[in-house]
Amino acid sequence: MRGYAAVAFGAILAGAVHASAGNGVVQWDIRRTQRQEELQRLNRRLRKRANPVLEVITNEKIRGGYFATCKIGTPGQDLTLQLDTGSSDIWVPDSAAQVCREIGTEGCALGTFNPNRSSSFEVIGEGQFDIEYVDGSSSKGDYFTDVFQIGDISVQNMTMGLGLHTDIAYGLVGVGYAINEAIVATTQSRDSVYPNLPVQMVDQGLINTVAYSLWLNDLDASSGSILFGGIDTEKYQGELTRIDIYPTSQGDFSSFVVALTSLEARSPSGQDTLTSQEFPIPVVLDSGTTLSYLPTDLATQAWKEVGAFYLPEVGAAVLPCDMENSKGSFSFGFAGPDGPRITVGMDELVLDMTDGQAPQFLSGPYKGRDVCQFGIQNFTSAPFLLGDTFLRSAYVVYDLVNNQIGIAATDFNSTDSNIVPFPSMGAPIPSATVAANQREVTRVPTVTEPAYSASQGFMESASGEESLAPGMPAAWGMGQLLVVGVTMALTALGSGLFFVL
Numbered sequence: 001m002r003g004y005a006a007v008a009f010g011a012i013l014a015g016a017v018h019a020s021a022g023n024g025v026v027q028w029d030i031r032r033t034q035r036q037e038e039l040q041r042l043n044r045r046l047r048k049r050a051n052p053v054l055e056v057i058t059n060e061k062i063r064g065g066y067f068a069t070c071k072i073g074t075p076g077q078d079l080t081l082q083l084d085t086g087s088s089d090i091w092v093p094d095s096a097a098q099v100c101r102e103i104g105t106e107g108c109a110l111g112t113f114n115p116n117r118s119s120s121f122e123v124i125g126e127g128q129f130d131i132e133y134v135d136g137s138s139s140k141g142d143y144f145t146d147v148f149q150i151g152d153i154s155v156q157n158m159t160m161g162l163g164l165h166t167d168i169a170y171g172l173v174g175v176g177y178a179i180n181e182a183i184v185a186t187t188q189s190r191d192s193v194y195p196n197l198p199v200q201m202v203d204q205g206l207i208n209t210v211a212y213s214l215w216l217n218d219l220d221a222s223s224g225s226i227l228f229g230g231i232d233t234e235k236y237q238g239e240l241t242r243i244d245i246y247p248t249s250q251g252d253f254s255s256f257v258v259a260l261t262s263l264e265a266r267s268p269s270g271q272d273t274l275t276s277q278e279f280p281i282p283v284v285l286d287s288g289t290t291l292s293y294l295p296t297d298l299a300t301q302a303w304k305e306v307g308a309f310y311l312p313e314v315g316a317a318v319l320p321c322d323m324e325n326s327k328g329s330f331s332f333g334f335a336g337p338d339g340p341r342i343t344v345g346m347d348e349l350v351l352d353m354t355d356g357q358a359p360q361f362l363s364g365p366y367k368g369r370d371v372c373q374f375g376i377q378n379f380t381s382a383p384f385l386l387g388d389t390f391l392r393s394a395y396v397v398y399d400l401v402n403n404q405i406g407i408a409a410t411d412f413n414s415t416d417s418n419i420v421p422f423p424s425m426g427a428p429i430p431s432a433t434v435a436a437n438q439r440e441v442t443r444v445p446t447v448t449e450p451a452y453s454a455s456q457g458f459m460e461s462a463s464g465e466e467s468l469a470p471g472m473p474a475a476w477g478m479g480q481l482l483v484v485g486v487t488m489a490l491t492a493l494g495s496g497l498f499f500v501l
C-alpha cells in the first residue's frame with residue numbers, strides 16, 4: 001500500500017490545504033489565473049513596453065493557464081506555480097530576482113523562493129539552469145534540490161531550477177517528458193536527465209507509473225485538477241480512448257504530439273467538414289497555452305463559420321463576445337476515422353482580450369459590440385497546438401511510459417469521484433480502449449471550400465430568438481469586412497489607456 005493524497009486547495013492565496021490518504025495517486029487542484037494577479041502583471045508590462053496591445057495578446061496567448069499551490073524548502077515557502085504539460089522542469093523565481101523587486105509589491109505576487117531561508121536547499125548545478133519558452137520569455141540560474149510539498153505529500157530531493165535572471169514573474173511546474181528538460185538541451189547530453197516531478201513521484205513510491213490525468217473543467221469554473229498515477233472515471237463521459245503519441249524524427253518521445261485527423265463545424269443549420277492540406281495534423285496537447293493554433297487554411301474556414309476575422313493589428317482572429325451564446329460547436333477527430341472525437345462548444349471558444357472594459361468594434365457590421373478573441377487561431381508550421389480552449393472540453397490522460405494519450409469528453413463541473421490508480425509501472429491506462437485502425441488517418445490532399453451550411457446556425461444565439469450577426473451573409477469573406485473598415489478601440493485594463501488601431 002502506498003500513500004494517496006487528495007489535496008484540495010481553496011483560493012490560491014488563502015492557502016487552505018486538505019489532504020487524505022488512499023491508494024497510489026496524488027491529486028493536486030489547479031486554478032485558472034487569478035484575474036487580479038494577471039491584471040497587475042499586464043499593467044506592469046504595459047508600462048514597460050512600447051506596443052502594449054501586442055504585448056497583451058502575446059501574454060494571453062502563450063501563458064494564460066492553470067496554477068497550483070505548493071510549498072518548497074524547509075520550512076516550506078508558499079508558491080503558486082503554473083502547470084505546464086509543454087515543458088519538463090519545475091522552476092521558481094528567486095526572491096532576489098530583478099523581476100520580483102520591481103516597483104511596489106506587484107512583482108512575483110504568486111510567490112518567490114528564498115534559498116537562504118531553507119535548511120534543505122542544495123545547489124547541484126550552478127549556472128546550469130537555462131530555459132526559454134515559445135514566446136521568447138526565459139529563466140536562468142542554478143539547478144538545486146529541495147523538498148517539494150503538495151498538501152501533506154512531500155517529494156524529497158526534488159531537482160528544480162532557481163530563476164535568478166528571468167522575465168517571468170512566477171514559476172512553472174513542467175510535467176512533460178524528462179528528456180525535454182532544459183538541462184538536456186544545455187549539455188546536449190541525455191546523461192543529464194534527472195527525475196522530474198512525475199518520475200520522482202514514482203521513485204519515491206507515491207504513484208506506480210509515470211502518468212497523470214488532467215481535468216481543466218469549464219471556462220466559467222475556475223478550477224480543475226491534475227491526478228498523478230490514476231484516472232477519475234467520474235470526470236468524463238462515454239469511452240476513454242487510447243491513442244498514440246508521436247515520436248520525433250529521431251525516435252524520441254519528447255512532447256505530447258497526437259494526430260488531429262478531422263475537424264467539423266456543427267450548428268442547428270447544418271454541418272461542414274473542414275479541410276486542410278496539412279491533415280493528418282501533428283498537434284501538441286499543451287496546457288501551458290491558452291488558445292489553440294491550427295494551420296491557416298483550416299483556421300480560416302473555422303473563422304468563416306463563426307464570423308471571426310483576422311485583425312492584423314493585434315495578430316489574432318477576433319469576433320463579438322456575444323458569440324459565446326452561439327449554439328454551434330466544433331468536433332475535433334483524432335487518430336483516424338475510428339478514433340475519438342471531442343466536441344468543443346462556442347462557450348469555450350470566446351475569450352476576453354483584457355481584464356478591464358472590453359474593447360469595442362467602432363465600425364463595420366459588428367459596430368458597438370465587444371471584441372473577444374476566438375479560441376482557434378492560425379499558425380504557420382507544425383507542430384500545431386491544442387491549448388486550454390480545446391483541453392477544457394477533454395479529459396486527457398498522459399501515459400509517459402506507454403507513450404499513449406487517453407482522451408474522452410469531459411464531464412463539466414462533475415463533483416463525483418471514482419479514482420482508479422494505474423496498478424503498476426507500465427500498466428496501460430485503466431478503463432480505456434485502444435482506437436481502432438489508428439494508422440488509417442484521413443488524408444485530404446486538396447483543400448475544398450466547405451459549403452458553410454453550419455454558418456447561419458452559428459450566428460443564432462442560444463435562445464434562437466436574436467440573431468448574433470444581423471444582416472450578415474452566411475459566408476462572408478474577410479476581404480469584405482476589411483473593406484468596410486474595422487477600427488477598434490482598446491480601453492485597456494481599466495487603466496484609462498485608449499488606443500485606436
Ligand SMILES: *[C@@H]1O[C@H](CO)[C@@H](O)[C@H](O)[C@H]1NC(C)=O
Pocket residue numbers: 094095096113114115116
Ligand atoms: C542569499 O544569500 C546570498 C549570499 O549572502 C546573497 O547573495 C543572496 O542575494 C541571498 N538571496 C536572497 C534571495 O536573499
Ligand SMILES: *[C@@H]1O[C@H](CO)[C@@H](O)[C@H](O)[C@H]1NC(C)=O
Pocket residue numbers: 145157159194195
Ligand atoms: C538527489 O537528487 C540528485 C539529482 O537527481 C541525485 O543525484 C542524488 O543522488 C539524490 N540524492 C539522494 C540522497 O537521493
Ligand SMILES: *[C@@H]1O[C@H](CO)[C@@H](O)[C@H](O)[C@H]1NC(C)=O
Pocket residue numbers: 218220221412413
Ligand atoms: C459549471 O459551473 C460554472 C460556475 O458555477 C457555471 O458558470 C457553468 O455554466 C457550469 N457549466 C456547466 C456545463 O454546467
Ligand SMILES: *[C@@H]1O[C@H](CO)[C@@H](O)[C@H](O)[C@H]1NC(C)=O
Pocket residue numbers: 296310378379380
Ligand atoms: C494568420 O492568418 C493571417 C490572415 O490570413 C495572416 O496574415 C497571418 O500571417 C497568419 N499568421 C500565421 C502565424 O501564420
